[in-house]
Amino acid sequence: MNITRRAFAGAAAAFAAAGHGMAEGTGAGAVSGTLFGMEKFATHDGPGIRTVAFLKGCPLRCVWCHSPESWSYRIEKYANGETVGWQTTAAEVVAEFLKDRDFYVESGGGVTISGGEPLAQAEFAVAILRLAKEAGLHTAIETSGFAPDKVIQAALPYVDLWLYDVKELDAAKYLQYMKRPIAATLANLRTVDAWCCAKAGKGPPSVTLRLPMIPGLNDDEAELAAIGRLADSLASVKGLDVEPYVPYGVDKAKRLGLEVYSAPRPPQEYGEALVRKLAALTRKPVRLG
């Protein structure tokens, strides 16, 4: 279930009424930022039932992007006048999260921040994660890993699960498809892995690699072998999610005067075949995401 800006009305008041004083005015709760969506009862972005907050803004330009409405940091409008994005605060976001706490507890779920690239709104993202963690919620972040080291360091204490995108491991192709160099993403993945390993036995932080697979672009044998080697070199990686291409971004891009790669959605067998191939190339569990 997706909710929009309207559903936020009164959230901060409800949060305060429930006794969560951090909603009031200062500190992390007051940090503001821009969302472009919130999904309730999500079952795809981390374990159990979750609420996912989608933060607007992304520094990458993946040619196959499925959410080009996230690219701009600004609140904008589709051609039909529909508004994309709204301003809110970290306290309001966590207030919305807490409405479904019982479902998280019963299902082993929690909350996830996604994007866009959530770490591009660094202060806002870290404030949400921190407040969620302080409220006792399981936290996950879905990220491309493209962020300054200091932003990764700031987020680390408040993330239980890193859903870390591995879009392409060949540096030249990464630049071609994502329009940014790969170096920071890989360095940050090592940083996250080292942190999670240091915490092993003391807490839950771990990494799941998420693999957007686009037929004919990033799914050749060399790429799959490189993914397998990477996964096995990172002790905190507990699994790999294969995520075959979906053309969801094409229409949204058109409505914003943008353009993304367009191809038919591959059949179910495409993803299943990739799972089998990857499972032979890594010791880690591989599943269809």
Ligand code: SF4
């Ligand atoms: S796929 Fe994700 S990381 Fe890539 S451009 Fe789109 S929102 Fe950004």
